Amino acid sequence: MRLGQTGVRSAEAVGYVGAGTVEFIYDPSDKSFYFMEMNTRLQVEHPITEMVTGVDLVEWQLRVCSGEPLPLKQKDITLNGAAIEARVYAESLTPDGNFMPAAGRLNALSTPEHLQSDLRIESGVAAGDEVSVHYDPMIAKVVVWGPDQESAFTAMDTALSNFNIVGVENNVGFLRRLVNHEDLINGNVHTEFIPQHKQSLLPQSPSTLSLARAALGFVLQEEIDVVKSLRLNDNPNNPFVTEPNFRVNGSYKKVLDVNYRDCTYRIDVTKYEGWWEVCVGGECNYNFKATGVLDKNGFLNVTAASEEGTDRTKVYSAEDKLYVFDSEGEYCLDIERRTRAPAIDDGEVTGGATCPMPGLIDKVFVSPGDVVKPGDRLAVMIAMKMEYVITATTAGEVESVLVSPGQNVCKNASVIKFKEITP
Incomplete structure (x- = not known):
């Protein structure tokens, strides 16, 4: 009240x-409060007032300019709930952790209006538009309302996690980390807030689980692209269209080299009947049951269930880049496909x-x-329509497994490496 009167x-x-x-x-x-400035217009933040009062300030501005009186008096206006506004900008992150305006083409854009009722998005751009160097690089204002401040912060995180941009660098990831920061939620805000918390607000490297889900999304997208290309011939009798996932051997494997910020990971994605196995860097294995649904904006929505839980990952594949949006944040990967699993060196291995x-x-x-002893079964291979059991010829402890089911191998390829146990 004192603020308004002043x-x-x-x-x-x-x-x-x-x-x-x-x-x-x-x-x-x-x-206490201190005067800063007065602007003779509505500010970019005016939707906040509109959301908590139900008043259309733009309408009021036009009425006042037309000589009409204000429709309501102050005593007739009530405040309801809490609202938050986030401004989505085309910005690039500098090496020292600051932001600079960015420009470029919005190759793909997905916004969350259909997901939330108390959400307002004000934007003047669409997929295919250019963010020009000649104008302010703001892409949109995202405004949410909640019955209290805590629920408003939750609503904003949900909105931002579903505001997905491909083609131009932006600050959506930064905004997500900001609205989830404990000090901001608790109101511990000051003019040095961002410099003080810069490290926690900067992007973090994705976890191996996030990378695994992203790679799975990439392979699912490739499957969809293959089916699309096969359907172009309009032949209803094409067996590869009627049964697009049919394979003679029942499983197949994709090997990807994935780069994120100069760190390269080998990720193996193997498909079995009804489930997937993903191995990141040869160390972390995840088993998923997964589905992928392509939306109208070109994003693939992947639902992946594993022992770690069920999560939704949204990916967008553009040539050799994969844009990833998940519960951890958003990031872009450079992906190189290996045409086949790398051959294992010939020759005996001690x-x-x-x-x-x-x-x-x-x-x-x-x-x-x-720990194995001579004669223990190590693996089974199929060659010339026959099964062959590979057994241990000496006692030892398995140090590493160099192959996986579904992998083609050559003669004398190393299968298991282990160190002998000294009697």
Whole structure:
């Protein structure tokens, strides 16, 4: 109330008539406030007032300019709930952690209006538009309402996580980390807030689980693209269209080299009947049941369930880049496809087992750390329509497994490496 009264007195002191915005700095510790400036127009933040009052300030501005009186008096206006506005900008992050305006083409854009009722998005751009160097690089204003401040912050995080941009660098990831920051939620905000918390507000490297889901999304997207290309021939009898996932051997493997900020990961994605196995860097294995649905904006919505839980990842594939949007944030990967799994060097390996002939690995029975004795089964391979069991020729502890089911191998390829146990 005091803020409003002071603002009115400021306008009256200079004889101002019309729509205007008076800005103050507020100190919550003692509830004092200090005058900053007055603008003779509505500010970019005016939707906040509209959301909590139900008043259309733009309409009021036009009415006042037409000589009409204000439709309501102050006593007739009630405040309801809390609202937050986030401004989405085309910005690039500099090496020292600052932001600079960015420009470029919005190759793809997905916004969340259909997901939330108390959400307002004001934007003048669409997919295919250019963010020009000649104008302010703001892409949109995202405004949410909630019955209280906590729910408003939650609503904003949901809105931003579904505001997905491809083609121009932007600050959506930064805004998501900001609205989830404990100090901001608790109101511990000051003019040095961002410099003080810069490290926690900068993007973090994705977890191996996030990378695994992203790679799975990439492979699912490739499957969809293959089916699309096959359907172009309009032949209803094409068996590859009627049964697009049919494979003679029942499983297949994709090997990807994934780069994020100069860090390269090898990710193996293997498809089995009804489930997927993803291995990141040869260390972290995840088993998923997954589905992918392509939306009208070209984004693939992947739902992946594993022992770690079920999560939704949205990906957008553009040539050799994969844009990823998930619960951890958003990031872009450079992906190089390997046409096949790399051949394993020929030749005998001291303290291990090799393939006696070319073939396909069908099963693997051991894992790193297992102790085996002569005659123990290590793996099964299929060659010339026959199964061949690879067994241990000496006692040892498995150090590493060099193959996986579904992998083609050559003669004398290394299968298992283990160190012999000294009697």
